[in-house]
Amino acid sequence: MNNDDLWSFALACYAEPGVEKACLELQALGLDVCLLITCTWLEIRGVRQSAHRLEELKQLSLDWQRTVVVPLRSLRLAWREQAATDTELDGLRKCVKRLELDAERVQLDRLQQATQHWRTEDGSDDWLNQLSTSVDGDARALLNVLRRAATQLDAGWAD
Template identity: 35%
Template sequence: MGLWDWALEVYARQPVAAACLHLQDAHGQNVPYLLWAAWMAREGRSADLKDAAGLMRRWDAEIGAPLRGVRRALKAPRPPVDDAAKEALRDAIKAVELRGERLLMESLEALSAPSGATVSVLDGLVAAAAASGDPPRRAALEKLASALEKPFG
Protein backbone atom coordinates (compact mmCIF):
# COMPACT_ATOMS: atom_id res chain seq x y z
CA MET A 1 0.00 0.00 0.00
CA GLY A 2 1.33 3.45 -0.88
CA LEU A 3 2.23 5.94 1.82
CA TRP A 4 -0.69 8.33 1.30
CA ASP A 5 -3.36 5.62 1.41
CA TRP A 6 -1.72 3.99 4.43
CA ALA A 7 -1.43 7.33 6.23
CA LEU A 8 -5.11 8.14 5.66
CA GLU A 9 -6.10 4.72 6.95
CA VAL A 10 -4.03 4.85 10.14
CA TYR A 11 -4.65 8.54 10.88
CA ALA A 12 -8.39 7.87 10.93
CA ARG A 13 -7.80 5.85 14.11
CA GLN A 14 -8.21 8.16 17.13
CA PRO A 15 -5.12 7.01 19.08
CA VAL A 16 -2.94 7.67 16.02
CA ALA A 17 -4.39 11.12 15.39
CA ALA A 18 -4.07 12.08 19.06
CA ALA A 19 -0.47 10.86 19.26
CA CYS A 20 0.43 12.69 16.04
CA LEU A 21 -1.13 15.97 17.16
CA HIS A 22 0.61 15.71 20.54
CA LEU A 23 3.97 15.22 18.80
CA GLN A 24 3.21 18.19 16.54
CA ASP A 25 1.92 20.60 19.18
CA ALA A 26 4.00 19.63 22.21
CA HIS A 27 7.24 18.61 20.47
CA GLY A 28 7.27 20.53 17.19
CA GLN A 29 7.32 17.38 15.07
CA ASN A 30 6.10 17.11 11.49
CA VAL A 31 3.26 14.58 11.25
CA PRO A 32 3.69 13.61 7.56
CA TYR A 33 7.40 13.00 8.18
CA LEU A 34 6.73 10.77 11.20
CA LEU A 35 4.05 8.82 9.36
CA TRP A 36 6.49 8.36 6.47
CA ALA A 37 9.12 7.03 8.90
CA ALA A 38 6.63 4.57 10.41
CA TRP A 39 5.47 3.45 6.95
CA MET A 40 9.07 2.92 5.84
CA ALA A 41 9.77 0.80 8.92
CA ARG A 42 6.68 -1.34 8.29
CA GLU A 43 7.49 -1.68 4.59
CA GLY A 44 11.16 -2.43 5.19
CA ARG A 45 12.22 0.58 3.14
CA SER A 46 15.16 2.87 3.70
CA ALA A 47 16.16 6.38 2.75
CA ASP A 48 18.80 8.94 3.57
CA LEU A 49 17.14 10.35 6.69
CA LYS A 50 19.27 13.51 6.69
CA ASP A 51 18.11 14.38 3.16
CA ALA A 52 14.51 13.58 4.08
CA ALA A 53 14.70 15.59 7.30
CA GLY A 54 16.15 18.54 5.40
CA LEU A 55 13.32 18.40 2.87
CA MET A 56 10.78 18.21 5.69
CA ARG A 57 12.29 21.09 7.67
CA ARG A 58 12.38 23.39 4.64
CA TRP A 59 8.83 22.42 3.64
CA ASP A 60 7.50 22.88 7.16
CA ALA A 61 9.20 26.25 7.68
CA GLU A 62 8.15 27.71 4.34
CA ILE A 63 4.79 26.03 3.64
CA GLY A 64 3.37 23.67 6.28
CA ALA A 65 3.70 25.78 9.43
CA PRO A 66 2.56 29.04 7.77
CA LEU A 67 -0.57 27.36 6.38
CA ARG A 68 -1.30 25.75 9.76
CA GLY A 69 -0.80 29.13 11.44
CA VAL A 70 -3.27 30.88 9.14
CA ARG A 71 -5.83 28.08 9.57
CA ARG A 72 -5.51 28.22 13.35
CA ALA A 73 -5.68 32.04 13.38
CA LEU A 74 -9.01 31.83 11.58
CA LYS A 75 -10.49 29.60 14.28
CA ALA A 76 -11.17 32.54 16.62
CA PRO A 77 -14.01 34.99 16.02
CA ARG A 78 -12.89 38.04 14.01
CA PRO A 79 -15.64 40.66 14.23
CA PRO A 80 -16.82 42.27 12.04
CA VAL A 81 -15.78 39.49 9.63
CA ASP A 82 -18.76 37.27 8.82
CA ASP A 83 -18.36 33.91 10.61
CA ALA A 84 -19.63 31.87 7.66
CA ALA A 85 -17.24 33.58 5.24
CA LYS A 86 -14.36 33.15 7.70
CA GLU A 87 -15.14 29.45 8.11
CA ALA A 88 -15.31 29.00 4.34
CA LEU A 89 -11.85 30.55 4.04
CA ARG A 90 -10.59 28.38 6.91
CA ASP A 91 -11.95 25.25 5.17
CA ALA A 92 -10.24 26.26 1.92
CA ILE A 93 -6.92 26.75 3.72
CA LYS A 94 -7.38 23.40 5.47
CA ALA A 95 -7.83 21.73 2.06
CA VAL A 96 -4.66 23.41 0.75
CA GLU A 97 -2.81 22.37 3.92
CA LEU A 98 -3.90 18.76 3.41
CA ARG A 99 -2.82 18.88 -0.25
CA GLY A 100 0.53 20.22 0.91
CA GLU A 101 0.90 17.34 3.36
CA ARG A 102 0.13 14.91 0.56
CA LEU A 103 2.73 16.53 -1.69
CA LEU A 104 5.32 16.32 1.09
CA MET A 105 4.49 12.64 1.66
CA GLU A 106 4.72 11.89 -2.06
CA SER A 107 8.12 13.60 -2.13
CA LEU A 108 9.31 11.62 0.89
CA GLU A 109 7.98 8.39 -0.60
CA ALA A 110 9.97 9.10 -3.76
CA LEU A 111 13.14 9.17 -1.62
CA SER A 112 12.40 5.68 -0.26
CA ALA A 113 14.32 2.66 -1.51
CA PRO A 114 12.40 -0.52 -2.43
CA SER A 115 11.20 -2.88 0.28
CA GLY A 116 13.68 -4.92 2.26
CA ALA A 117 13.92 -6.09 5.85
CA THR A 118 11.40 -4.46 8.16
CA VAL A 119 12.34 -2.75 11.42
CA SER A 120 10.15 -1.87 14.36
CA VAL A 121 7.96 1.17 13.92
CA LEU A 122 9.45 2.66 17.09
CA ASP A 123 12.98 2.23 15.76
CA GLY A 124 11.96 3.91 12.52
CA LEU A 125 10.35 6.82 14.37
CA VAL A 126 13.33 7.26 16.69
CA ALA A 127 15.80 7.27 13.79
CA ALA A 128 13.74 9.77 11.79
CA ALA A 129 13.22 12.04 14.81
CA ALA A 130 16.95 11.97 15.56
CA ALA A 131 17.71 12.87 11.93
CA SER A 132 15.35 15.84 12.15
CA GLY A 133 17.65 17.41 14.71
CA ASP A 134 15.13 17.96 17.49
CA PRO A 135 13.81 14.60 18.65
CA PRO A 136 10.92 14.54 21.13
CA ARG A 137 10.96 12.48 24.28
CA ARG A 138 10.96 8.77 23.53
CA ALA A 139 7.69 8.31 25.44
CA ALA A 140 5.83 10.48 22.90
CA LEU A 141 7.20 8.39 20.03
CA GLU A 142 6.31 5.19 21.90
CA LYS A 143 2.66 6.33 22.09
CA LEU A 144 2.54 6.86 18.35
CA ALA A 145 4.29 3.54 17.65
CA SER A 146 1.87 1.71 19.92
CA ALA A 147 -1.14 3.33 18.23
CA LEU A 148 0.20 2.48 14.77
CA GLU A 149 0.90 -1.15 15.65
CA LYS A 150 -2.64 -1.87 16.90
CA PRO A 151 -4.49 -4.05 14.42
CA PHE A 152 -7.21 -2.56 12.28
CA GLY A 153 -10.59 -3.67 13.26
Protein backbone atom coordinates in the same frame (compact mmCIF):
# COMPACT_ATOMS: atom_id res chain seq x y z
CA MET B 1 -5.16 -2.02 0.20
CA ASN B 2 -1.44 -2.59 0.61
CA ASN B 3 1.23 -0.65 2.46
CA ASP B 4 3.09 0.49 -0.67
CA ASP B 5 1.22 3.79 -0.93
CA LEU B 6 2.26 6.30 1.73
CA TRP B 7 -0.83 8.51 1.37
CA SER B 8 -3.20 5.55 1.88
CA PHE B 9 -1.12 4.38 4.80
CA ALA B 10 -1.14 7.89 6.32
CA LEU B 11 -4.93 8.16 6.12
CA ALA B 12 -5.47 4.70 7.56
CA CYS B 13 -2.88 5.15 10.31
CA TYR B 14 -4.14 8.59 11.33
CA ALA B 15 -7.67 7.16 11.65
CA GLU B 16 -6.53 4.48 14.12
CA PRO B 17 -7.51 5.05 17.78
CA GLY B 18 -5.13 7.38 19.61
CA VAL B 19 -2.98 8.24 16.59
CA GLU B 20 -4.35 11.72 15.91
CA LYS B 21 -3.85 12.70 19.56
CA ALA B 22 -0.33 11.22 19.65
CA CYS B 23 0.61 12.99 16.41
CA LEU B 24 -0.66 16.34 17.64
CA GLU B 25 1.26 15.94 20.90
CA LEU B 26 4.40 15.02 18.98
CA GLN B 27 3.82 18.02 16.70
CA ALA B 28 3.61 20.22 19.81
CA LEU B 29 7.03 18.82 20.78
CA GLY B 30 8.38 20.05 17.45
CA LEU B 31 8.07 17.00 15.21
CA ASP B 32 6.59 17.01 11.71
CA VAL B 33 3.54 14.70 11.50
CA CYS B 34 4.13 13.86 7.83
CA LEU B 35 7.70 12.89 8.61
CA LEU B 36 6.52 10.82 11.61
CA ILE B 37 4.03 8.96 9.44
CA THR B 38 6.69 8.40 6.78
CA CYS B 39 9.14 7.01 9.32
CA THR B 40 6.42 4.75 10.73
CA TRP B 41 5.68 3.53 7.21
CA LEU B 42 9.36 2.85 6.56
CA GLU B 43 9.62 0.93 9.84
CA ILE B 44 6.75 -1.44 9.10
CA ARG B 45 8.11 -2.03 5.62
CA GLY B 46 11.48 -2.99 7.13
CA VAL B 47 13.43 -0.32 5.25
CA ARG B 48 16.91 0.16 6.68
CA GLN B 49 17.42 3.42 8.52
CA SER B 50 20.62 5.38 8.13
CA ALA B 51 21.70 8.83 9.24
CA HIS B 52 22.04 9.90 5.60
CA ARG B 53 18.56 8.71 4.67
CA LEU B 54 16.97 10.29 7.71
CA GLU B 55 18.74 13.57 7.04
CA GLU B 56 17.55 13.52 3.43
CA LEU B 57 13.94 13.09 4.56
CA LYS B 58 14.26 15.73 7.27
CA GLN B 59 15.59 18.30 4.83
CA LEU B 60 12.96 17.55 2.21
CA SER B 61 10.26 17.76 4.84
CA LEU B 62 11.60 20.88 6.54
CA ASP B 63 11.80 22.81 3.28
CA TRP B 64 8.20 21.99 2.34
CA GLN B 65 6.88 22.56 5.86
CA ARG B 66 8.60 25.94 6.17
CA THR B 67 7.61 27.16 2.71
CA VAL B 68 4.10 25.79 2.32
CA VAL B 69 2.46 23.92 5.21
CA VAL B 70 3.34 26.16 8.16
CA PRO B 71 2.18 29.40 6.50
CA LEU B 72 -1.17 27.78 5.64
CA ARG B 73 -1.52 26.32 9.14
CA SER B 74 -0.64 29.66 10.74
CA LEU B 75 -3.27 31.47 8.69
CA ARG B 76 -5.91 28.85 9.49
CA LEU B 77 -5.15 29.03 13.21
CA ALA B 78 -5.05 32.83 13.20
CA TRP B 79 -8.58 32.90 11.80
CA ARG B 80 -10.03 30.32 14.22
CA GLU B 81 -11.57 32.67 16.79
CA GLN B 82 -12.99 35.23 14.38
CA ALA B 83 -14.28 32.52 12.01
CA ALA B 84 -16.50 31.20 14.80
CA THR B 85 -18.74 34.25 14.36
CA ASP B 86 -18.02 35.24 10.74
CA THR B 87 -19.49 32.83 8.19
CA GLU B 88 -17.57 34.25 5.23
CA LEU B 89 -14.28 33.97 7.08
CA ASP B 90 -15.25 30.49 8.22
CA GLY B 91 -15.71 29.47 4.58
CA LEU B 92 -12.31 30.89 3.67
CA ARG B 93 -10.76 29.13 6.68
CA LYS B 94 -12.18 25.82 5.46
CA CYS B 95 -10.59 26.48 2.04
CA VAL B 96 -7.24 27.12 3.73
CA LYS B 97 -7.66 23.91 5.72
CA ARG B 98 -8.22 21.97 2.47
CA LEU B 99 -5.11 23.62 0.98
CA GLU B 100 -3.13 22.63 4.07
CA LEU B 101 -4.25 19.01 3.69
CA ASP B 102 -3.40 19.11 -0.03
CA ALA B 103 0.05 20.47 0.84
CA GLU B 104 0.56 17.61 3.30
CA ARG B 105 -0.41 15.15 0.60
CA VAL B 106 2.18 16.67 -1.75
CA GLN B 107 4.72 16.44 1.07
CA LEU B 108 3.95 12.75 1.59
CA ASP B 109 4.14 12.15 -2.17
CA ARG B 110 7.57 13.78 -2.24
CA LEU B 111 8.73 11.75 0.74
CA GLN B 112 7.52 8.55 -0.91
CA GLN B 113 9.30 9.45 -4.16
CA ALA B 114 12.52 10.05 -2.22
CA THR B 115 12.28 6.58 -0.68
CA GLN B 116 10.98 4.55 -3.62
CA HIS B 117 14.35 2.98 -4.39
CA TRP B 118 15.11 2.11 -0.76
CA ARG B 119 14.81 -1.61 -0.17
CA THR B 120 14.54 -3.81 2.86
CA GLU B 121 18.06 -4.62 4.04
CA ASP B 122 19.82 -5.92 7.09
CA GLY B 123 20.33 -3.25 9.72
CA SER B 124 18.29 -0.96 11.89
CA ASP B 125 14.77 -0.07 10.88
CA ASP B 126 14.29 2.10 13.99
CA TRP B 127 13.25 5.26 12.20
CA LEU B 128 11.03 6.80 14.88
CA ASN B 129 13.51 6.74 17.75
CA GLN B 130 16.20 8.26 15.53
CA LEU B 131 13.78 10.96 14.36
CA SER B 132 12.84 11.90 17.90
CA THR B 133 16.34 12.12 19.44
CA SER B 134 16.21 15.93 19.34
CA VAL B 135 12.88 16.12 21.19
CA ASP B 136 12.83 17.29 24.77
CA GLY B 137 10.80 15.02 27.00
CA ASP B 138 9.81 11.41 26.66
CA ALA B 139 8.14 10.79 23.33
CA ARG B 140 8.44 6.98 23.49
CA ALA B 141 4.86 6.34 24.61
CA LEU B 142 3.52 8.56 21.82
CA LEU B 143 5.76 6.87 19.25
CA ASN B 144 4.53 3.48 20.44
CA VAL B 145 0.96 4.55 19.64
CA LEU B 146 2.08 5.05 16.03
CA ARG B 147 3.96 1.74 15.97
CA ARG B 148 1.01 -0.22 17.35
CA ALA B 149 -1.38 1.33 14.82
CA ALA B 150 1.04 0.64 11.97
CA THR B 151 1.57 -2.94 13.08
CA GLN B 152 -2.19 -3.52 13.20
CA LEU B 153 -2.62 -2.00 9.75
CA ASP B 154 0.23 -4.07 8.36
CA ALA B 155 -1.29 -7.25 9.79
CA GLY B 156 -4.62 -6.35 8.20
CA TRP B 157 -2.98 -5.75 4.81
CA ALA B 158 -1.21 -9.11 4.98
CA ASP B 159 -4.51 -10.95 5.37
